[in-house]
Amino acid sequence: MADEVAILGVGMHPWGKWGRNFVEYGVAAARAAMRDAGVEWRDVQFVAGGETIRNGYPGFVAGAAIASALGFNGAEVGSSYGACASGTQAINLARAQILAGFCDVALVVGADTTPKGFFAPTGGGDRQQDPDWLRFRLLGATNPVYFGLYARRRMALFGDTEQDFAMVKVKNSQCGAQNPNARYPKAFSLDEVLSSPMVSDPLRLLQICATSDGGAALLLTSLDYARRHTSNPVVIAGASTRTPRYPNTHLEMPDFASDSASKVAAPDPGFRDSIAQRAYEQAGLGPGDMDLAEVYDLSSALELDWVEAIGLAKPGEAAGLLRAGDTGIGGRIPVNPSGGLGAFGEAIPAQAIAQVCELVWQIRGQAAGRQVEGARVGVTANLGLFGHGSSVVVRAH
Amino acid sequence: MSKTRTLAAPGWFTDQPQPTLLGARCKACHALFFPPNQSFCRNPECASTEFEEWPLSRNGRLWSYTTNNYAPPAPFVAPSEPFEPFAVAAVELEAEKMVVLGQVPRATKLEALEVGMKMELVVDTLFSDEENEYLIWKWSPVT
Numbered sequence: 001m002a003d004e005v006a007i008l009g010v011g012m013h014p015w016g017k018w019g020r021n022f023v024e025y026g027v028a029a030a031r032a033a034m035r036d037a038g039v040e041w042r043d044v045q046f047v048a049g050g051e052t053i054r055n056g057y058p059g060f061v062a063g064a065a066i067a068s069a070l071g072f073n074g075a076e077v078g079s080s081y082g083a084c085a086s087g088t089q090a091i092n093l094a095r096a097q098i099l100a101g102f103c104d105v106a107l108v109v110g111a112d113t114t115p116k117g118f119f120a121p122t123g124g125g126d127r128q129q130d131p132d133w134l135r136f137r138l139l140g141a142t143n144p145v146y147f148g149l150y151a152r153r154r155m156a157l158f159g160d161t162e163q164d165f166a167m168v169k170v171k172n173s174q175c176g177a178q179n180p181n182a183r184y185p186k187a188f189s190l191d192e193v194l195s196s197p198m199v200s201d202p203l204r205l206l207q208i209c210a211t212s213d214g215g216a217a218l219l220l221t222s223l224d225y226a227r228r229h230t231s232n233p234v235v236i237a238g239a240s241t242r243t244p245r246y247p248n249t250h251l252e253m254p255d256f257a258s259d260s261a262s263k264v265a266a267p268d269p270g271f272r273d274s275i276a277q278r279a280y281e282q283a284g285l286g287p288g289d290m291d292l293a294e295v296y297d298l299s300s301a302l303e304l305d306w307v308e309a310i311g312l313a314k315p316g317e318a319a320g321l322l323r324a325g326d327t328g329i330g331g332r333i334p335v336n337p338s339g340g341l342g343a344f345g346e347a348i349p350a351q352a353i354a355q356v357c358e359l360v361w362q363i364r365g366q367a368a369g370r371q372v373e374g375a376r377v378g379v380t381a382n383l384g385l386f387g388h389g390s391s392v393v394v395r396a397h
Numbered sequence: 398m399s400k401t402r403t404l405a406a407p408g409w410f411t412d413q414p415q416p417t418l419l420g421a422r423c424k425a426c427h428a429l430f431f432p433p434n435q436s437f438c439r440n441p442e443c444a445s446t447e448f449e450e451w452p453l454s455r456n457g458r459l460w461s462y463t464t465n466n467y468a469p470p471a472p473f474v475a476p477s478e479p480f481e482p483f484a485v486a487a488v489e490l491e492a493e494k495m496v497v498l499g500q501v502p503r504a505t506k507l508e509a510l511e512v513g514m515k516m517e518l519v520v521d522t523l524f525s526d527e528e529n530e531y532l533i534w535k536w537s538p539v540t
C-alpha cells in the first residue's frame with residue numbers, strides 16, 4: 001500500500017542497570033540500526049527521538065542530544081514525549097515525514113537511564129495540581145497498585161489464578177533467556193515466581209517489571225529508497241497513537257477515578273480495545289491475521305488484559321490461551337517472544353521502539369532461540385500515562 | 398495538646414459524621430467529575446467552564462483491591478514507623494457510573510475484602526506532623 005514505510009534497520013543497546021548517560025545507549029542503538037540498514041549517518045535526513053524526563057535538559061531534547069553525539073549532520077530533528085508510548089510517537093513522527101515526502105531516510109531512537117526502585121513522580125516540591133504527585137501523596141498509589149487492581153479484577157471476573165499470572169512470567173522469562181538484549185537472562189520456575197515477595201497483592205516481585213537502562217532504534221525509509229537496498233523490506237503497515245474518547249470508563253494510571261458514564265454513554269469499543277484497532281484498520285488487517293504480538297506486560301497479569309484488548313482473545317479468555325500454550329513459542333499466537341518488559345524492564349522512551357525491533361527480527365527469521373516459525377506479520381501494543389495509546393502493525397512486504 | 402484536623406485534599410471530601418466525596422458537576426451538560434478541581438468540562442461536546450459542587454454516593458461496590466506491602470516513595474508519607482502494609486480499594490459507584498480509588502483503613506484485614514462487597518466512605522488519618530492531623534477519605538467494608 002502507498003502509506004507504508006520500510007524498516008530498513010533495527011538496533012538496540014542491551015538493557016540493564018548500567019548507570020551511564022542515556023545518550024551512550026541511544027548512540028549505540030542508532031549506530032546498530034544504521035549498520036543493520038547499510039545506511040550511513042550522513043544520509044539520515046530526519047531524527048526522531050523519544051524523550052526521557054529523568055535525565056535533565058538533554059532528555060527533553062533527546063533527538064537533538066543523540067544527533068549531536070553522532071555529530072550534527074544538518075538533519076531535521078524532533079523529540080516526542082508520550083510517557084510509555086513515547087517511542088511510537090517518535091515512530092509516527094518519522095513515518096509522517098516520510099509519507100509526506102519531506103524525507104526518505106529517518107532515524108528513530110529512544111534511550112533511558114533510570115533511577116532505582118518504583119517510578120516516583122519527577123521533580124520536587126508540593127504539586128497540589130499534578131495528579132501524578134497527588135496519587136502518591138494521597139493514596140500511595142504506586143504503579144504496582146494499579147497492576148494489582150487490574151489483576152485482582154481478572155481473578156474476580158474471569159476466574160484467573162495467581163498461578164496463571166506466574167505462568168506468564170515463566171513463559172516470557174524462557175524467551176528472555178534467549179535474547180541477548182534482555183536484562184534478565186534467567187528462565188524462572190513457577191515456584192521461584194510464586195515464592196518471590198508479595199508487592200501488590202496478588203502480584204509478586206518477579207511479576208512486576210523493573211526499571212532499566214537501555215536503548216532501541218529504527219532506521220525508517222520510503223519504500224522506493226528501501227527497494228534500492230533490499231528486495232524484501234519489512235514495513236510498518238499501521239501505527240496508532242490515539243487518545244481515548246470521553247468517557248474513559250477504565251480506571252487508568254495515574255487517575256483517582258474513571259470517567260463517569262452517568263451523562264454520556266461509554267464509547268464502544270473502550271479505549272484499550274480501540275488502540276490496536278486503529279493500527280489494524282490502517283494496515284487493512286485484523287487480529288486473526290497476526291502471527292505474533294509484543295504487548296505491554298508491566299505486570300505478568302497485564303499481558304492477559306492486552307491479549308484481549310488487541311483482539312487475540314475474547315474478554316476473559318486470555319488465560320485459556322496461556323494454559324493451552326497458544327501464546328508461547330510454538331503456539332498458535334506467540335505473545336512477547338522477546339521476553340517482554342518482564343525480561344527487559346522499562347526504559348520508557350525505548351520500549352515501544354524495542355517492541356518493533358523484535359517484530360522485525362522475528363519476521364526476518366533472526367530471533368535465534370526464540371524464533372516464531374513463519375512469522376510474517378505482528379502487532380505491538382503499549383499505553384502511556386495521560387491517554388497515550390500505542391500500537392504498530394509490522395509485516396513482511 | 399490535640400492536633401488540628403486538616404484535610405489533606407481540601408474541597409475533595411467532607412469531614413463530618415457521614416462524610417462524602419465532593420465531585421464537580423458541569424452546569425451546562427451535568428457531566429460529573431472527580432477530583433473536583435476542574436477548569437474545563439471534559440465532555441468533548443461541551444465547552445462549559447462552570448461547575449457546581451456535587452456530593453458523590455457514600456456507598457459502592459468493591460470493584461477491585463490490592464495492597465502496598467512496601468512503602469511507596471515520596472511524596473507519600475507513612476503515618477507510622479515501621480511501615481505497615483495497607484490495602485487500596487477501587488469502588489464502583491452505581492449512580493455516578495464511575496470507579497473511585499481510596500486507601501482502606503489499616504485495621505481492615507486483607508482477608509475481609511471481596512470484590513463486589515458493599516463499601517462505605519470514611520475519613521481517617523493520612524499522616525500527622527507536629528501541629529496537624531492530615532485527613533483523607535478511605536473505603537471501608539460496610540459492617
Ligand SMILES: [Zn+2]
Nearest residue numbers: 423426438443
Ligand atoms: Zn459540560
